[in-house]
Amino acid sequence: MAAGSDADHVVDATDTDAVDDVADVDADAEPEPESALETARRQLHHAADRLDIDPNIVERLAHPKAVHEVTVPVERDDGSVEVFTGYRAQHDSVRGPYKGGLRYHPEVTRDECVGLGMWMTWKCAVMDLPFGGAKGGVAVNPKDLSEAETERLTRRFAGEIRDEIGPTIDIPAPDMGTDPQTMAWLMDAYSMQEGETVPGVVTGKPPVIGGSKGRAEAPGRSVAIIAREAIDYYGKPIDETSVAIQGYGSVGANAARLLDDWGANVVAVSDVNGAVYDVNGLDTHAIPAHEEEPEAVMDHAAPETLTNDELLELDVDVLIPAALGNVLTAENAGRVSADMVVEGANGPTTSAADRILADRDVPVIPDILANAGGVTVSYFEWLQDINRRSWSLERVRGELEDEMLEAWNAVRSEHESRGVTWRDAAYVVALSRVAEAHDARGLWP
């Protein structure tokens, strides 16, 4: 996973028509895992049911504004030409230009882009950023491409979607299989065609060409900030709080180290191979994060090792799934022993697990709030690009803290006044902002 991405997890694509009715399906009959589009539509209808919103606006929001599908021919290093399919799904732009990641992954599909684009609309709205949601990518396994082939693919894809993107139209960012270098090529290809340097066309760039300081650490930092606020909300002193974190990458390691620095007892962390566990607390700075040394968590000496499944069921105060989607399911949600879940990854909790945890009074602080630091610092990057003025790391961190607290307070207020789950409260905040903007602007013509 690229550091500094507006990333989401890969889920299976599903037939569009089949998911239109999904909001009404009985919980026990739901297949797991769900597709991104199924989940996004379900959550839209679920939140809309809690609000007095014009059904016509909800109907508009169940569909993307546009999905661009392009053919991307690439010359391989051996001289042959291979043709890939690329997408850019633009969900809603009532609050500002579209914003969201571009992923290179074999399972990229139209519907996945639509579903993940919808999530970006809510994530931007819950953070009150002046952006709408989008997602895109190319159906390709990036591991099969040389660096030169990846560059040619990126430049050609940029050419194909050139008319659909731009700093005031749609601003891509890294996601699965793409990284700051990909964004640099995309920005260069776009700029060459425009005849001027346009840094604001993408975010998550290397800082030397207009990327923001603090972008890569931002999703993990926001997870830590929201976890800290939630711990405080439930009346637990942070230095008496135990934390278990699945995934020790950009999100997991940054969140772990900050919570550790703030006094929490991080007792377990994992990578794809398993977890290390010390009831007295791990030295999180001594355990290599994914980008420092991939998959090396288990090399760290610790009193005990666990499987990832065992980590998810540890009796801790806070569980932070920060690796991949659909890890808390109907099968294991009943055995989650943490007092609270803070979602670091995108979509780690299936809808069925969400209901089980709600019935068991285990608060789940949702991804669209907790890991939104990434897109928030992307917004800061865009502001810096437009103003041609870079911010210090201290300023980025300070403004991120302010934005996260504002979003936390908005969601907390809905959670308290409506007596709904944290996820429902976040969706209510997001959907009401988007719906009010639609209402104010009206339907053209």
Ligand code: NAD
């Ligand atoms: P990363 O690639 O930096 O790290 C992923 C970590 O998860 C690694 O430690 C890896 O070993 C571990 N992992 C992979 N498969 C696993 C498995 N089956 N079981 C347990 N651990 C496993 O990724 P990241 O950027 O930290 O992203 C993690 C999650 O956060 C993803 O869901 C991503 O979509 C989401 N996210 C990332 C960002 C971002 O900007 N990086 C922003 C928002 C959300």
